[in-house]
Amino acid sequence: MKLYENISLKHYNTFGIEAIAQNFIEITNYSDLIEIFKSHILQNKNFFILGGGSNVLITDDYNGVVLHPTFKGIEIKEKTDVVVLLKVYAGEVWDDFVDFCVKNNFGGIENLSFIPGNCGAAPVQNIGAFGVEIKDCIESVEIFNLLTGKFITLSNPECNFGYRTSVFKNEYKKNWLIVSTTYKLPKVSHNYKTHYGNLNDELKKYEDINLQSIRQSVINIRTSKLPNPKEIGNAGSFFKNPIVTTEKASELKNKYQDAPVYPISDTEKKLAAGWLIEKSGWKGFKNGNVGVHSKQALVLVNYGNAKGNEIIDLSEKIKESVFEKFGVKLETEVNLL
């Protein structure tokens, strides 16, 4: 295992926040995991698992150990005429995995193209986009307890996936590292999901609707709407879309006919946080180093040398003003370190 001291995290988070980690361990294989456990290096220490850093906001220097899994690999575990079971390791870049699946004609995750980050983090918040969530393709998740040295494999139902959440944000958050995830994907053409947002319109540019054209359309839409973290620091959606009671959603819809409302159940509906923020006047807001992106109000940005706390202050102001105007509480999606 590779252990470093006083490492700058600026290039390990897509917000581009400068902060120093007291210790930083790169985990390159299974033996590194065992070595970390046997060395007791994490006993009585703060520690945090950092993948691609695209869903974290670093608020200060980190007085502890940052663990960075980089082990790669995609293994075909089983293949039938109709499905394939694929095991992918934590350090694999998520979009490389999507690209691999699309090229091999394995469907199911093409709508999740171009989401930044690594495969180890994907189950943590059950990543989703264009009407698809990875929970629908996950067979199981292999995890390692960094303090007891125990490996276990959780089945899909045991992961308790929900909207931007899972057991890895709750009971299996502390001490557990996701080592690999096994996906079950259809090998033959499946029901493409193309009715979300303007995906259908974008697809009209292509002759056929297939995995490759869906992937390319998703990439086109994402690059036209979302800021590239290499140019402007950000972590994608800063807030979750709020889930409210059906009564609250109807009240809002009566007052604002253009308010997007998505069905969840008879008793609950999902609102669009970006719409609420935009209508509260924040879209395109800029103050010094921080701001709200001009094309997508859900994305907070670091225009230069922002400190994590400046982003937090802005997010609190946005939460207050959305609550004042609509009576809706926004919840932060990004993980704070």
Ligand SMILES: Cc1cc2nc3c(=O)[nH]c(=O)nc-3n(C[C@H](O)[C@H](O)[C@H](O)COP(=O)(O)OP(=O)(O)OC[C@H]3O[C@@H](n4cnc5c(N)ncnc54)[C@H](O)[C@@H]3O)c2cc1C
């Ligand atoms: C421009 C942009 C667009 C985005 N669009 C989307 C989108 O459409 N949909 C979506 O769902 N998300 C989106 N995101 C958020 C982000 O890309 C995903 O949440 C992604 O899965 C995070 O991966 P990561 O490796 O960067 O995780 P990190 O940011 O490094 O970590 C995220 C969380 O997972 C934990 N974690 C990381 N690796 C492991 C591991 N191996 N074991 C256990 N815990 C781990 C961390 O401790 C942390 O709590 C976007 C982000 C950006 C910057």
